Amino acid sequence: MDFEVNPKGFYGEFGGAFIPEMLYPNVMELQRNYLNILHDAYFQQEYRKLLKDYVGRPSPLYFAPRLSGFYQTRIFLKREDLNHTGAHKINNTIGQILVAKRLGKTRIIAETGAGQHGVATATVCALMGLKCIVYMGKIDAERQAPNVLRMKMLGAEVVPVYSGNMTLKDATNEAIRDWINHPADTHYIIGSVVGPHPYPDLVTRLQAIISEEMKRQLREQTGNENPGFIIACVGGGSNAAGAFYHYLDNPEVRLIAVEAAGKGIDSGESAATMALGHPGILHGSRTMLMQTEDGQITEPYSLSAGLDYPGIGPIHSHLFKTGRAVYENATDEESLEAAFRLTRLEGIIPALESAHALAFLDKGRFKPDDVVVIILSGRGDKDMDTYIRYMEKHDM
Amino acid sequence: MNRIDQLFKDKPGNILSLYFTAGHPALNSTTGIIKTLARAGADMVEIGIPFSDPMADGPVIQQSSDKALKNGMSLSILFRQLRDIRNEVTIPLLMMGYLNPVMQFGLDNFCRNCMETGIDGVILPDLPLDLYLEEYRETMKKYELHPVFLMSPQTDNDRIRLIDQTSGGFIYMVSSSSTTGTRDSFSPEQIGYFERINGMNLKTPRLIGFGISSRETFSMACKYARGAIIGSAFIKMLDSKGDDEASIRSFIQSIRIG
Numbered sequence: 138m139d140f141e142v143n144p145k146g147f148y149g150e151f152g153g154a155f156i157p158e159m160l161y162p163n164v165m166e167l168q169r170n171y172l173n174i175l176h177d178a179y180f181q182q183e184y185r186k187l188l189k190d191y192v193g194r195p196s197p198l199y200f201a202p203r204l205s206g207f208y209q210t211r212i213f214l215k216r217e218d219l220n221h222t223g224a225h226k227i228n229n230t231i232g233q234i235l236v237a238k239r240l241g242k243t244r245i246i247a248e249t250g251a252g253q254h255g256v257a258t259a260t261v262c263a264l265m266g267l268k269c270i271v272y273m274g275k276i277d278a279e280r281q282a283p284n285v286l287r288m289k290m291l292g293a294e295v296v297p298v299y300s301g302n303m304t305l306k307d308a309t310n311e312a313i314r315d316w317i318n319h320p321a322d323t324h325y326i327i328g329s330v331v332g333p334h335p336y337p338d339l340v341t342r343l344q345a346i347i348s349e350e351m352k353r354q355l356r357e358q359t360g361n362e363n364p365g366f367i368i369a370c371v372g373g374g375s376n377a378a379g380a381f382y383h384y385l386d387n388p389e390v391r392l393i394a395v396e397a398a399g400k401g402i403d404s405g406e407s408a409a410t411m412a413l414g415h416p417g418i419l420h421g422s423r424t425m426l427m428q429t430e431d432g433q434i435t436e437p438y439s440l441s442a443g444l445d446y447p448g449i450g451p452i453h454s455h456l457f458k459t460g461r462a463v464y465e466n467a468t469d470e471e472s473l474e475a476a477f478r479l480t481r482l483e484g485i486i487p488a489l490e491s492a493h494a495l496a497f498l499d500k501g502r503f504k505p506d507d508v509v510v511i512i513l514s515g516r517g518d519k520d521m522d523t524y525i526r527y528m529e530k531h532d533m
Numbered sequence: 534m535n536r537i538d539q540l541f542k543d544k545p546g547n548i549l550s551l552y553f554t555a556g557h558p559a560l561n562s563t564t565g566i567i568k569t570l571a572r573a574g575a576d577m578v579e580i581g582i583p584f585s586d587p588m589a590d591g592p593v594i595q596q597s598s599d600k601a602l603k604n605g606m607s608l609s610i611l612f613r614q615l616r617d618i619r620n621e622v623t624i625p626l627l628m629m630g631y632l633n634p635v636m637q638f639g640l641d642n643f644c645r646n647c648m649e650t651g652i653d654g655v656i657l658p659d660l661p662l663d664l665y666l667e668e669y670r671e672t673m674k675k676y677e678l679h680p681v682f683l684m685s686p687q688t689d690n691d692r693i694r695l696i697d698q699t700s701g702g703f704i705y706m707v708s709s710s711s712t713t714g715t716r717d718s719f720s721p722e723q724i725g726y727f728e729r730i731n732g733m734n735l736k737t738p739r740l741i742g743f744g745i746s747s748r749e750t751f752s753m754a755c756k757y758a759r760g761a762i763i764g765s766a767f768i769k770m771l772d773s774k775g776d777d778e779a780s781i782r783s784f785i786q787s788i789r790i791g
Contacts (some may be wrong), residue, residue: 152684157588306586307586314591314712418636
């Protein structure tokens with residue numbers, strides 16, 4: 138089975154570049170150049186050096202003994218939470234800022250939901266001395282105020298978006314509109330494996346460092362580079378795409394993606410795209426989407442702002458359709474429980490997004506000698522308000 | 534002959550096309566606006582299909598789209614509203630909108646409904662040209678719909694030639710690198726772009742759109758193309774003055790130059 142993107146930007150029936158003519162030159166410039174840049178030895182040297190010295194990679198693969206004891210299996214955590222800025226997002230922004238420099242761009246734009254991608258973009262712009270504008274839905278900017286302040290301290294301009302429902306989907310629309318209005322000097326750093334070709338492939342390749350390191354680390358720690366299971370949360374799906382990438386052609390490795398069920402799949406307040414969506418076109422690609430019968434995009438819900446997106450990367454739609462990966466989901470409540478379990482058993486406070494992957498441990502069937510890798514995509518500092526409310530509610 | 538072709542055959546210049554969003558300001562204002570525009574002297578009307586995420590549109594059209602969706606507009610309602618439009622209206626009518634609502638309605642179903650309604654052309658800004666050629670062309674041909682494609686100041690010459698070969702009826706010439714919205718005047722760069730395209734001797738006529746808002750910008754655009762398209766400025770007028778006959782007539786009179 139072929140899981141690579143084809144030259145026209147499709148993964149099977151999903152992907153492509155559904156963009157208005159005004160964006161065609163920008164997107165074509167990127168399509169024509171991205172692989173050459175990524176394969177360039179000097180780019181690789183610079184990217185790898187920054188990942189090592191600036192981001193702090195390789196991120197540890199940590200055998201979690203007490204969590205393993207609790208679930209009676211062998212659980213490893215891929216510690217993306219220990220990266221600079223606290224999540225996997227910076228793997229992508231480091232790579233894309235180097236691409237932007239090679240294309241001669243001087244102005245960087247980004248969208249952000251929870252603010253993690255916005256912070257990671259503002260960080261690399263400060264590092265490279267480039268102008269940075271981050272679009273953020275007004276509602277998200279209010280509920281993620283500390284990240285807004287971090288971006289501002291890093292020198293970025295944060296533009297609140299008042300259109301639509303004022304969340305991630307609308308911030309993405311606004312970033313695309315900015316790009317239409319600034320065709321020459323601007324690079325758009327998309328934060329996930331979404332958007333028109335080549336973004337899904339570009340971001341997947343930049344996040345693939347996660348599975349590249351895992352192979353080596355598993356070989357060292359277990360003698361076998363192939364785990365039984367890889368479990369990752371998905372909103373747009375960049376940490377999952379990066380964690381799956383080098384295992385796509387090893388069918389013995391079971392790939393499990395966990396979406397946000399919000400208050401429950403049937404509650405009307407959910408962000409589980411695979412469970413609730415069907416194919417459509419949004420933000421430049423054909424993919425699974427939560428939408429009405431008339432093709433209007435519906436507003437998703439998850440307590441976790443990073444998973445609160447009505448679509449999913451086209452690579453995931455393809456992995457879903459072909460059955461190569463399995464798409465499960467976890468509710469707000471299940472994820473909160475899983476976050477506290479990890480915290481109390483291992484002394485690690487996970488991001489609420491990553492807690493969705495942890496919540497699958499209660500649902501999967503694992504044998505004692507299975508090797509289960511969970512991608513801990515980010516740390517929980519940004520979710521402290523939510524966690525404190527949970528403790529108060531449960532008298533903890 | 535397709536009514537768009539007939540219009541360009543009959544009228545050498547100063548063609549005025551109006552865009553509005555179906556279902557705005559009220560769910561049932563669609564046919565009234567079209568009929569009034571035709572009576573008031575518009576040469577062509579583009580009927581906007583509202584979408585939740587109109588990424589190429591500025592604030593005015595975004596808000597009209599939101600309002601239309603809140604009013605309950607959908608493609609099936611729109612086609613129902615337009616069922617008898619050809620009893621009264623003879624000017625060319627086009628449908629303009631994003632691909633997803635069309636896809637969910639079904640491309641064949643959409644095109645068949647367009648033909649039965651008497652729609653002459655379709656503008657789908659997020660439909661890529663190459664995909665149109667591979668997958669959409671046959672269906673649009675079958676239902677005798679003109680596919681209208683956009684070009685922008687950044688479009689290179691080879692691609693302009695391809696658009697010239699492919700676009701049906703006319704080419705939608707986007708006036709600047711921007712989303713939709715109004716502007717007071719054209720910059721020297723824009724004039725340079727209009728002149729450059731004029732010099733290419735394209736076979737397909739052009740209408741200039743985006744940023745046309747007044748008699749000044751309209752007549753300037755008409756110097757470099759067969760006419761122009763007004764959207765945001767018209768929708769703003771509908772918002773502030775209403776969709777009654779007098780308001781629409783006076784708006785058209787304030788723009789038209791013959």
